Amino acid sequence: xxxxxxxxxxxxxxxxxxxxxxxxxxxxxxxxxxxxxxxxxxxxxxxxxxxxxxxxxxxxxxxxxxxxxxxxxxxxxxxxxxxxxxxxxxxxxxxxxxxxxxxxxxxxxxxxxxxxxxxxxxxxxxxxxxxxxxxxxxxxxxxxxxxxxxxxxxxxxxxxxxxxxxxxxxxxxxxxxxxxxxxxxxxxxxxxxxxxxxxxxxxxxxxxxxxxxxxxxxxxxxxxxxxxxxxxxxxxxxxxxxxxxxxxxxxxxxxxxxxxxxxxxxxxxxxxxxxxxxxxxxxxxxxxxxxxxxxxxxxxxxxxxxxxxxxxxxxxxxxxxxxxxxxxxxxxxxxxxxxxxxxxxxxxxxxxxxxxxxxxxxxxxxxxxxxxxxxxxxxxxxxxxxxxxxxxxxxxxxxxxxxxxxxxxxxxxxxxxxxxxxxxxxxxxxxxxxxxxxxxxx
Amino acid sequence: xxxxxxxxxxxxxxxxxxxxxxxxxxxxxxxxxxxxxxxxxxxxxxxxxxxxxxxxxxxxxxxxxxxxxxxxxxxxxxxxxxxxxxxxxxxxxxxxxxxxxxxxxxxxxxxxxxxxxxxxxxxxxxxxxxxxxxxxxxxxxxxxxxxxxxxxxxxxxxxxxxxxxxxxxxxxxxxxxxxxxxxxxxxxxxxxxxxxxxxxxxxxxxxxxxxxxxxxxxxxxxxxxxxxxxxxxxxxxxxxxxxxxxxxxxxxxxxxxxxxxxxxxxxxxxxxxxxxxxxxxxxxxxxxxxxxxxxxxxxxxxxxxxxxxxxxxxxxxxxxxxxxxxxxxxxxxxxxxxxxxxxxxxxxxxxxxxxxxxxxxxxxxxxxxxxxxxxxxxxxxxxxxxxxxxxxxxxxxxxxxxxxxxxxxxxxxxxxxxxxxxxxxxxxxxxxxxxxxxxxxx
Numbered sequence: 026x027x028x029x030x031x032x033x034x035x036x037x038x039x040x041x042x043x044x045x046x047x048x049x050x051x052x053x054x055x056x057x058x059x060x061x062x063x064x065x066x067x068x069x070x071x072x073x074x075x076x077x078x079x080x081x082x083x084x085x086x087x088x089x090x091x092x093x094x095x096x097x098x099x100x101x102x103x104x105x106x107x108x109x110x111x112x113x114x115x116x117x118x119x120x121x122x123x124x125x126x127x128x129x130x131x132x133x134x135x136x137x138x139x140x141x142x143x144x145x146x147x148x149x150x151x152x153x154x155x156x157x158x159x160x161x162x163x164x165x166x167x168x169x170x171x172x173x174x175x176x177x178x179x180x181x182x183x184x185x186x187x188x189x190x191x192x193x194x195x196x197x198x199x200x201x202x203x204x205x206x207x208x209x210x211x212x213x214x215x216x217x218x219x220x221x222x223x224x225x226x227x228x229x230x231x232x233x234x235x236x237x238x239x240x241x242x243x244x245x246x247x248x249x250x251x252x253x254x255x256x257x258x259x260x261x262x263x264x265x266x267x268x269x270x271x272x273x274x275x276x277x278x279x280x281x282x283x284x285x286x287x288x289x290x291x292x293x294x295x296x297x298x299x300x301x302x303x304x305x306x307x308x309x310x311x312x313x314x315x316x317x318x319x320x321x322x323x324x325x326x327x328x329x330x331x332x333x334x335x336x337x338x339x340x341x342x343x344x345x346x347x348x349x350x351x352x353x354x355x356x357x358x359x360x361x362x363x364x365x366x367x368x369x370x371x372x373x374x375x376x377x378x379x380x381x382x383x384x385x386x387x388x389x390x391x392x393x394x395x396x397x398x399x400x401x402x403x404x405x406x407x408x409x410x411x412x413x414x415x416x417x418x419x420x421x422x423x424x425x426x427x428x429x430x431x432x433x434x435x436x437x438x439x440x441x442x443x444x445x446x447x448x449x450x451x452x453x454x455x456x457x458x459x460x461x462x463x464x465x466x467x
Numbered sequence: 468x469x470x471x472x473x474x475x476x477x478x479x480x481x482x483x484x485x486x487x488x489x490x491x492x493x494x495x496x497x498x499x500x501x502x503x504x505x506x507x508x509x510x511x512x513x514x515x516x517x518x519x520x521x522x523x524x525x526x527x528x529x530x531x532x533x534x535x536x537x538x539x540x541x542x543x544x545x546x547x548x549x550x551x552x553x554x555x556x557x558x559x560x561x562x563x564x565x566x567x568x569x570x571x572x573x574x575x576x577x578x579x580x581x582x583x584x585x586x587x588x589x590x591x592x593x594x595x596x597x598x599x600x601x602x603x604x605x606x607x608x609x610x611x612x613x614x615x616x617x618x619x620x621x622x623x624x625x626x627x628x629x630x631x632x633x634x635x636x637x638x639x640x641x642x643x644x645x646x647x648x649x650x651x652x653x654x655x656x657x658x659x660x661x662x663x664x665x666x667x668x669x670x671x672x673x674x675x676x677x678x679x680x681x682x683x684x685x686x687x688x689x690x691x692x693x694x695x696x697x698x699x700x701x702x703x704x705x706x707x708x709x710x711x712x713x714x715x716x717x718x719x720x721x722x723x724x725x726x727x728x729x730x731x732x733x734x735x736x737x738x739x740x741x742x743x744x745x746x747x748x749x750x751x752x753x754x755x756x757x758x759x760x761x762x763x764x765x766x767x768x769x770x771x772x773x774x775x776x777x778x779x780x781x782x783x784x785x786x787x788x789x790x791x792x793x794x795x796x797x798x799x800x801x802x803x804x805x806x807x808x809x810x811x812x813x814x815x816x817x818x819x820x821x822x823x824x825x826x827x828x829x830x831x832x833x834x835x836x837x838x839x840x841x842x843x844x845x846x847x848x849x850x851x852x853x854x855x856x857x858x859x860x861x862x863x864x865x866x867x868x869x870x871x872x873x874x875x876x877x878x879x880x881x882x883x884x885x886x887x888x889x890x891x892x893x894x895x896x897x898x899x900x901x902x903x904x905x906x907x908x909x
Binding site for chain 1: 648665666667668669670671675678682685686711712713747768769774779805807808810814817818820821825828
């Protein structure tokens with residue numbers, strides 16, 4: 026374990042997450058979620074998809090290719106697996122990688138044993154993550170998804186593609202063995218997710234990083250839902266260009282609070298139950314107070330604005346005048362800069378981690394919070410680079426709707442049409458109110 | 468779900484945690500841990516131990532009493548279970564209870580079905596927690612423990628007690644059925660802990676509270692270890708009676724930092740690897756800096772001192788002068804009082820929750836942190852009342868060793884013998900340095 030900072034435990038440990046399961050069981054979805062979560066926490070994570078390697082040699086094979094009696098197919102698939110694993114090991118050993126995710130069926134004991142031995146010889150821990158699902162509806166939904174999204178079937182007749190994909194699954198079913206807890210796979214470290222999480226088995230988790238990944242994955246669900254994000258209505262501090270504090274909302278901020286129920290109704294609809302989360306600060310609570318009474322409301326300290334420490338209540342000009350070095354240091358590395366006695370964006374991400382975990386568990390949630398906090402939550406859902414997310418434009422009086430899908434998150438923005446100052450700030454600027462530059466807007 | 472505050476989700480939900488398993492499988496240990504954890508989070512939790520009810524009618528029965536062919540024994544045990552469940556339901560329905568823990572073997576399907584139906588009829592969710600262990604060494608260790616601690620065997624010959632207890636376990640083994648995932652118990656919500664956690668099964672967890680309990684229990688381990696707590700060395704702010712801030716340590720604080728390695732060696736020994744956690748503030752980092760280089764060190768933002776908001780850097784006299792109402796409000800309810808723009812003890816507990824989770828997962832840890840934070844961590848381990856823990860005396864220049872045992876936590880204190888001011892403060896006082904009163908010392 027290396028000396029870490031900021032409460033993120035940096036270990037010398039390397040972990041290989043090995044996906045296991047038949048096609049159309051959501052393995053790529055799980056791999057993609059885990060990678061995004063880890064990257065958001067600044068843990069270098071990368072997915073190695075064996076199918077992508079295989080497509081270099083066999084772009085659009087039919088189901089026959091996946092029959093174990095097809096020697097040519099077997100050889101090509103084996104070569105693809107070896108190439109993916111070789112690249113992953115290289116990245117983990119010399120490329121700065123910490124968590125490599127091997128996205129493939131890995132459906133036989135022999136294949137799993139081979140990966141385990143390779144990784145163990147390279148001092149890499151192995152966490153198997155199996156998705157086991159016998160629910161025909163879910164499998165069919167996945168098949169429909171694959172026939173429209175998989176590069177294996179691009180340009181083909183959708184019905185034909187679905188039939189061929191079902192055939193391919195059958196080939197795998199002939200050799201597939203679930204991870205066997207009572208037999209010779211008893212010593213494996215694994216998470217087995219059955220029927221998309223209604224039951225899970227967790228076996229022999231050894232360390233912190235594995236435990237984090239496992240806990241995250243058991244909280245993820247795939248039921249449709251959305252997350253709505255809004256800043257508080259314009260505050261008195263916003264008007265005077267001061268940061269932090271616990272100011273009241275301005276008259277225009279109050280207009281936004283009054284408009285918010287209609288804006289929410291337009292986006293959410295009348296019938297969906299919604300839970301509202303605010304910070305503990307006056308301006309978010311005031312913004313939420315005209316929402317329907319049957320919406321549950323919850324105040325989270327973890328949703329409070331980034332703590333600007335000794336600069337709390339300052340304008341940027343005051344910060345530049347009183348702490349010129351800090352002002353410069355923050356512009357140079359806004360994500361890591363920690364205000365004296367306050368927080369950095371990195372600190373905010375760490376305290377938001379339980380919020381993200383709760384969001385993953387939850388159904389529809391409306392979060393009314395602050396500029397920096399929204400930047401961090403948005404970065405999680407939209408896979409934004411941590412270097413750039415602190416500079417993102419989050420206008421006041423705008424409702425953002427995020428809808429997680431299997432391969433990414435959809436975004437819709439609803440402007441309330443109520444004027445507000447801009448609190449966005451460009452690098453080096455001390456302007457009280459400044460219009461975002463074009464590169465930030467797009 | 469009720470409108471909650473402070474990020475603790477208060478739900479109208481009531482949960483009954485039903486322990487399942489043969490005697491000597493650590494059920495009471497698990498029940499006790501879960502109760503302590505929930506109470507620390509201000510979630511009303513209570514354990515109902517069927518054995519205690521049974522002892523009213525049969526104080527020290529022999530193993531025969533537990534034979535299912537013993538009609539009198541069966542009747543008495545059934546009556547005890549009914550009384551315990553009745554009291555639990557009453558407490559959950561009208562006594563303000565949220566999580567009732569039914570500590571008994573509940574080893575047959577019929578018994579579990581009966582409890583499930585009773586709870587369901589009363590709108591109480593049921594989470595079964597089974598401890599299944601076939602490791603003879605662990606069972607024998609538990610038997611040895613029971614024969615010396617169980618009221619069933621007080622005053623009896625230990626060897627005789629152990630034999631009788633083994634007999635009793637055999638009676639239970641004849642009827643015990645593990646929770647059956649594939650049969651008619653398929654719909655149950657349960658956590659099955661096998662061989663003290665090397666493998667767990669989590670099935671059909673439905674809500675936030677269940678998930679919190681489950682995640683906590685899968686992190687708990689029973690390997691021997693200790694947690695050491697120390698405040699930073701005396702700081703310049705301590706000397707001037709100011710709170711908060713990010714001051715350097717005083718010359719006497721530096722003496723403590725220099726002495727700490729020897730103090731730690733005395734308590735920990737030379738060979739045990741130790742991980743050191745500090746806050747991100749200068750005074751804890753400086754205090755840790757002479758510790759051996761082979762100790763891993765980690766800085767946690769979550770270990771920073773309680774944020775005193777606008778009062779940061781003030782003396783108590785200044786707070787009283789400038790915010791007299793706040794000064795009074797804090798004394799009236801120190802646990803819940805939140806500094807303007809800062810935190811309450813309750814807030815600190817919430818941000819410490821991941822720290823407690825990490826501590827439960829970890830081996831030996833030395834934590835160098837701050838007065839309020841130590842009070843909260845100490846309250847968790849020592850089961851201190853949240854009303855009183857904010858008034859606890861935590862002297863500077865003292866190392867506290869806590870060792871969790873099956874039925875409580877042992878404490879040893881090591882004074883460094885280096886003078887420091889007292890930062891303890893009595894209710895109403897604005898003294899810069901004040902000696903703790905006798906009732907606080909004991």
